[in-house]
Amino acid sequence: MRLANLLTASLATILAMTMPSAGQAPAPSATAEGSTFRYAYRVDPASLDPHALAETFTLSFLGQIYEPLVGRGKNLELVPALATRWEQPDPRTWRFHLRRDAAFSDGTPFTADDVVFSLRRAKMDGADVAYTITSVTEIRKVDDHTVDLVTAQPNPILPLQITSTYIMSRAWAERHGATAPASVKARVENYASNNANGTGPFMIESRQAGVRTVLVRNPNWRGDNASNLGKVVFTPIQSDATRVAALLSGEVDMAYPVPQQDVPRIEANAGTRVLKGFELRTIFLNMDQKRDELLGSDVKGKNPFKDRRVRQAIYQAINIDAIRDRIMGGSSHVAGTMIAPGINGYDPRLDVRAAPYDPEAAKRLLAEAGYPQGFSFPMDCSNDRYVNDERICQAVVGMLGRVGLKVSLNAQTRTKFFEKVLGRDTAFAMIGWQPLSYDAHSTLQDTMSTPADKIGTYNIGGYSNPKVDELTRLIETEVDPARRAALIVEAMDIDKQDYGHIPLHQAGLAWGLRAGVDVVLRSDDSLELRWVRVEPRTAAAAPR
Incomplete structure (x- = not known):
């Protein structure tokens, strides 16, 4: 990522490049054309x-x-x-x-x-x-x-x-x-x-790039721009603590995502509030099931992840409830399937664990597969893309270590991470997927179908099941809603029984706002500026 070191700098360093000098409030949050809206997200x-x-x-x-x-x-x-x-x-x-x-x-x-x-x-x-x-x-x-x-x-x-x-x-x-x-x-x-x-x-x-982007109203826009914004100042702030501090100090009008541990503090502050919801993005683990020899592993000449028993062992070694409770602050929705509630094709009957959390069962499965002492392999993870991404990966590494799997974590900025994993240069990785169509077909086609020309682009583990491929093609062309829904359930269940992927959760959404700012919280985590309205700051609310 460009200027990644800048994004982890102190609040003063970042905002000095984007805001008025300390001791001065910005010009009133309005221009001749409308109000100014300042917001921060974790990445650019x-x-x-x-x-x-x-x-x-x-x-x-x-x-x-x-x-x-x-x-x-x-x-x-x-x-x-x-x-x-x-x-x-x-x-x-x-x-x-x-x-x-x-x-x-x-x-x-x-x-x-x-x-x-x-x-x-x-x-x-x-x-x-x-x-x-x-x-x-x-x-x-x-x-x-x-x-x-x-x-x-x-x-x-x-x-x-x-x-x-x-x-x-x-x-x-x-x-x-x-x-x-x-x-x-x-x-x-x-x-x-x-x-x-x-x-x-x-x-x-x-x-x-990496510092600040300023938007203004398009004078040629002909649509329904219900906002009162004349200017928008966007600042990427990677550090959760720095982003929250910018909101509480009044330097930004909105900061997201807000860590769950900071929600009570923001809500207790008279000048700020938090909007909450659930993401449509599913966070899941990918295991390389294509290579004949697993990258970076001490197992030579074969790939343990090709064995369903090994994949199930990894699944049963991970305490997803603990990740929800201890890392996600109780705010995430534990996922039993690869699509979230709210995605077309979701079926609650599939949204349960495929097998219980059971480290002892995981050890037995590894022994049956020929790895009684476990084995080693690397894990790729982003550290600035998903909510608590690096902490989740650290927890997974620890849980797998308890069943004898020795995992070395490689956590990187999202630019380097995506370059690596989308180049299929990975053995084991955590990624998230929210279908742009909000339909299960996208998840099946793009993360679960056998990689081919512009198909399976984000199936970074190379999972392949001809029946899933066949069903995915049928789902795209099926016009009968009931028949289509049944095909989606069948395809999703095959992947689930294969342990082709390991779904973890959908993270909770938390957007921090200052008083006087109205936005529309959509479950796709998309901020639409044309629906944002900003009341002018009072003298008490202006940053100091």
Whole structure:
């Protein structure tokens, strides 16, 4: 991550670069165009290229600048965005009727040419969002305000899949040499990496990657911007303590996520409050089941993770309830399956442990598999991406150690972590997944299907079961809701019985706000700036 050392600096060091000097309150939180909103999150957007990385926060941030054809409302329902309506003239074609009143922030009118260009760009090598339109085989301009997306097979859920597939200006990209995606994983950059030109409600005024990004209202936005914001100042603050201190001191209007142990202190402070909920992201463990020899292990010539008994032993050695209670402050939802409540296809019957926490049973399974003394292997983990990520991994290492598995932890910043694990350079890793479609098909296709061309992109352990692959293909094309739900349960249950992955939990959401700030807490952990309203600070509330 750029300037990672800066993100762990003291509160004074960070905010000195983004706020007025100590002893001075900022100018009143209003400009001639509206109020100023200052907020902090744990990381910076990985790129401003909308196709560069399919990471929830990066896509959420870019969703304030760019727009998809189909968007999401306050309750995650589908709503018109750059398309006013959509229909199926035949089972393999989705027709999108485009807005005639949309324009990019540089004033360029939005047309079908931009849609065709952007979706073709999103399918190129290096585009991390390619999986959202894998089923699309042809992108066809009908006229200046109509586009057809043709799929190989009938795909009833395509509008669900493209709600974070953003549209760029073809003319802008061509003018600035950004016609190809600037892949974060491949460490490729172009003009779009640090500049943006979208049709969304806000636009970039200035950006210092890793330090501060300033947004202002897009004068060409034609939509329902219910906010009273004229300017938005975003500061990435990796340290939980520093982020909370910035909120309590009044230096920021919002800080998230808030650690559970700090919630009572924030709620007890007269000038701040906490909004709470549950994430739709499932945190889970991945075991390399593809290589014939496990990376970094003292077992040579074979891969223990190919043995279901070993995978089950790891599962039964992990006390997920203890992780919830001791690390997550009791706020997480223990996961028995790979999708969260609220994801289409979720079935509570699957949301229970596959086998009980039982270290002695784990030891017996390891002995049966031929490892009575256990074995060693490395674990990859991020230390700045998910709530308490490094602490969770440390706990897992300790629990596995009690059954004889000697695990060496490699915790890194999210940029290095994703580069490593998405390059399949890992034996055992913890990752999170929130389907952009909010549908189980995405989890099946992207984290559980056998890795192939733009399929199984985030199946970093290489889990492979032909029946899961077959069911996933059927789920994408099945139009009968009851039949489709049954197929999802069947596929999810196969992975569960295989111990193909080890789901841990969905973390609790906690957003810290100062008094006088109203936001909409969505379960996808996405802050939509067009719904933020900020009351001017009183003299007592102004930072000192």
